[in-house]
Amino acid sequence: MTFVKKLKNAALAALLLSAGMANAALYQYQLSGDYAASWRLDTVAGPDYGADGLGLVWFDVAGSFPGSAEGVADVTFYAADFGGGVELFDFYGDQFLVVTDGQQLYSGPESNPILALGAFALTQFNGSGNYVLTVTDLDALPDPVDVPEPATGALLIGGLGLLYAQRRRQQAA
Numbered sequence: 001m002t003f004v005k006k007l008k009n010a011a012l013a014a015l016l017l018s019a020g021m022a023n024a025a026l027y028q029y030q031l032s033g034d035y036a037a038s039w040r041l042d043t044v045a046g047p048d049y050g051a052d053g054l055g056l057v058w059f060d061v062a063g064s065f066p067g068s069a070e071g072v073a074d075v076t077f078y079a080a081d082f083g084g085g086v087e088l089f090d091f092y093g094d095q096f097l098v099v100t101d102g103q104q105l106y107s108g109p110e111s112n113p114i115l116a117l118g119a120f121a122l123t124q125f126n127g128s129g130n131y132v133l134t135v136t137d138l139d140a141l142p143d144p145v146d147v148p149e150p151a152t153g154a155l156l157i158g159g160l161g162l163l164y165a166q167r168r169r170q171q172a173a
Helices: 003-018 150-172
Strands: 026-033 037-042 049-051 055-064 072-078 086-090 095-101 118-124 130-137
Touching: 037 072, 095 130
Parallel strands: none
Antiparallel strands: 026 037, 026 130, 037 055, 049 055, 055 072, 072 086, 086 095, 095 118, 118 130
């Protein structure tokens, strides 16, 4: 195997080893308005509970839930027949953090839901509060581009130059 081919294979192996695993369908939820909260859901894992025609529930979701006893909440998305919207319930503190009405925030059957992306206007259930729920697919966001420092590039070029010079000496001998 030639030196150049070995070098290409080593570079490819280094690239593959440095690549990270992507989280499939990680969604960021940001609730603003009369109550503010934020959390993330891995949509591939699916809900902990889904009742046909009623909605979806994820238990003990970590996030920022002001007023919750343990910093987690049970997140429920209701079907359109039940007013749509989202409910945040603090199981450990035995209290509703917020209950909203609005559009259904998923499509498809509860056994295999597709969560909606975008910004949704919600209102307080039996109340006058107003909210906006913004849902973003974190996996769809572009990855930041890492730009190496000039010194890193100089070290790489210098190292490759030394390897090339050593190889030339070995061939000459």
